Amino acid sequence: MKLITEVAAQAGIGEEHLELYGKYKSKLSPSLWEDMKNKPDGKLVLVTAVNPTPAGEGKTLTTIGLAQALNAAGVKTVAALREPSLGPCLGMKGGATGGGKSQIIPADEINLHFTGDIHAVTSAHNLLSAMIDNHIFQGNELGLDPQRIVWKRVMDMNDRSLRNIVTGLGDGNGAVRESGFQITTASEIMAVLCLCDNLTDLKKRLNRILIGYDQEGQPVTAEQIGAVEAMTALLKEAVKPNLVQTLEGTPVIVHGGPFANIAHGCSSVIGTRYALKLGDVVVTEAGFGADLGAEKFMDIKCRQAGLTPSAAVLVVTVKSLKYNGGVPKNELQTENRTALRTGLSNLERHVENLGKFGVPVLVAINHFEGDSPEEITDVVEACRRLNVPAAISKVWAEGSAGGQELASELKKLLDHSDTERFAPLYENEIDISSKITKIVREIYRGAEVNFSPAAKRSLAVIERLGLNDLQVCMAKTPYSFSDQPRLLGAPEGFTVGIRDITLSLGAGFAVVITGNIVTMPGLPAKPAAEALWMDEDGVIHGLV
């Protein structure tokens, strides 16, 4: 592992701009931005994927491997990634730092506390929560309706027992009311941190956060609670991007990690901007499949930040296509070209969808050991028929060497890419229900949108408050284009049911809830935490 000062130096960052966290992690000081801000931007590449399956597609892996391969091919490249959340890391998922020969390091520290950014979000969030309940306790000058507080508490832990709780029990402990905890990555503050331009913009956005309604039904914001200055102070360091490296020494900015369902699921705008000044190419990723992640990346992140992607890399695996073709999880190892060909419909539609944003697409076939040559050929052939370039990626087993084809295809694409064709899917000016309908029809390919009574009431509130210029953030199952997890492949003609619409006014979007979205995961029967152990030298095992 190189010292982070070395990695920084190779990326052209002077030591005076580093705020070290140990020897292998560093925050980048705002002084670096002042130094670089007039430099031209590099080209932005989004790594996205087909609909996720239990087999894992390897989006983070591909992002890291591709960045390594581009550097090996002489293209100065920086990766911009999300920070893993501790809860899932100790729960079901394990670490989120890539794998094999394409990892970001120090993986254990990145997966655990890293530089404390998520903890800072937790603190800022819960300060607001405590000040809301204290406001009610101290006399409720604002006339808050305790039954209509929408701001919950957060914790970076998978803890299902905290999903629905009653607080304030006992004598002198405030108003008894129903509430709950979300995981920290689901906090609107995480979304705000990842969309803001700087500390000043962060503060503005925090001020706008809707915390509930008063007894007249009027919205009440964080600004009115008087918490925002202290929250900003708590986020002062978290707003600075973090620099780490890959196993091959490629610089990586790891910053922010908002939920991909009730938030937009991309690493921070600030981190992306730094990366674009440091690299000729920046490889970044978005959560879930392209129906959710890429759509939100384009429609929310790029729109708000004025970013223009030059290309999208769509990660697919033979297993994921077989799964989409109807093969159950435990039979994915077996060759099944019929199912594979059925499942290709999923890939085709994502390719087509990405075209709607005016972004050229490269398909990355993430190779697994059990894949048969014939299956791989089927995918390659399908891409040829679709007239979209494809490359086999072996970055897990081989690092940059296994990403040469991918890097070379991407270079060709970037050489001819015309960013002027990029456009978000919908105009910001159309109203919220039209935005939803457009996404459902053009990306998901549903026939109808069915708004529940609660959703209709929310639309009326949005209308009344004049908030139609918000973007929409779809909270939908990632496993299907539809809102039904088992509808695999490329379903059509379905109806998407909108259960509710909530307001993330600081983030600037309305969260459109389809189905039952869990914002506080639970632990499985065998939590990943149980497999973790530390040897006598303090080295952590069993995390990734």
Added chain:
Amino acid sequence: MKLITEVAAQAGIGEEHLELYGKYKSKLSPSLWEDMKNKPDGKLVLVTAVNPTPAGEGKTLTTIGLAQALNAAGVKTVAALREPSLGPCLGMKGGATGGGKSQIIPADEINLHFTGDIHAVTSAHNLLSAMIDNHIFQGNELGLDPQRIVWKRVMDMNDRSLRNIVTGLGDGNGAVRESGFQITTASEIMAVLCLCDNLTDLKKRLNRILIGYDQEGQPVTAEQIGAVEAMTALLKEAVKPNLVQTLEGTPVIVHGGPFANIAHGCSSVIGTRYALKLGDVVVTEAGFGADLGAEKFMDIKCRQAGLTPSAAVLVVTVKSLKYNGGVPKNELQTENRTALRTGLSNLERHVENLGKFGVPVLVAINHFEGDSPEEITDVVEACRRLNVPAAISKVWAEGSAGGQELASELKKLLDHSDTERFAPLYENEIDISSKITKIVREIYRGAEVNFSPAAKRSLAVIERLGLNDLQVCMAKTPYSFSDQPRLLGAPEGFTVGIRDITLSLGAGFAVVITGNIVTMPGLPAKPAAEALWMDEDGVIHGLV
């Protein structure tokens, strides 16, 4: 502000032993301990105080000022302090980094997230909580009694609404049960972190933590839940002490901050040991007044760690003595020698008590602007009558210059101090109720101890489990020698009521609860958080 690398170099710490957190904070690597462990220890000085009053005694201030003054007088001195907790900092108390010309810096960062140690304790604690509830949810193999889980959750925030809650409501969210949150500094893990020798001992102690009882009434420990390896991994960095500096560049180790009521209220053993290798004198402090803080320092921290204090500095103010003499809070500014002389009884008893540990005492009269010369003289005279050295301290206004007299008196004391006379108050071999009775009679000077039925049941459990070799950790109001906050001065003849006794088996003590001990503070009508603000350069104001 000097770079922390400079401060370290002056303290004889090579850069290879530093793990920097920005430019002004550093963790000290275990490699430093390997380098220093065979060096002789410096002399350990405890700063303690009379019973705390609303006027504030300035114990942390005096610790910092004294360390500065000793260094100015040519004595190589290191201070060892507790880390401030975020909750109180944003609540009632404000910052806890000293004041005036005797502060530790960077104060804002130390008061907010610092190096993330408290966040790590929160994560480790709540992982155990989540795994306990998940254990019940997944089938409850251990037969845990959901009504007898004693392990709560923690948050570093003042949030009274979380004191008593019901968790697990709703479908599929686990067992519905009563629970609650404590502030993180009240977590047993914080006490464990502060008493352990190293990572290996930390793990042993975590294994011993009592989390509840099974349906047969048998104790269940953290080890049985399978959480301890992951908890240790989460605490891997937190166990390393942190180095910062005072305004005058004196090195300070800030590490750990356990509650002073249900825990022992001292900074970490590891930090103290590092400091003793680095300084010829180490100045440290303990929470609350000497009846609680010094007793626990001697009986718990020094006993467990094999430390021997060479002297105690007892901080007193004219205001605190007047308050103990019956003057209400808002009249403390006015000269009142009669009340002062009445209140001196409080000082006298603390001096006498400290003598029982065989530790020589120096009284530090922390000077406030409104103190009249006659009042000061009264205190000095009283000390002379008690045959105890005293010095006026003006370290708030003048820094080290205002601590010259204090430093010089301490040097004299240390030159003649004989650490062989030190002994804890009670033998570890006597049973828990005898330990309690001894503290109540000899330190508090109560006549009787009254054990509630719950406390008697707990004593029986302790007997049954063979746990009489635990120390006792008294959870009592800090404002009086008695268990009644308004019984000021030097009360006698009172009865101390023991409401309950709980077990902190990882920390190695039984917590003896008198009265109503709050382990989750609430926010006041005007939280300190509201006064906080950040300017355009990111500088935080209103924190201290």
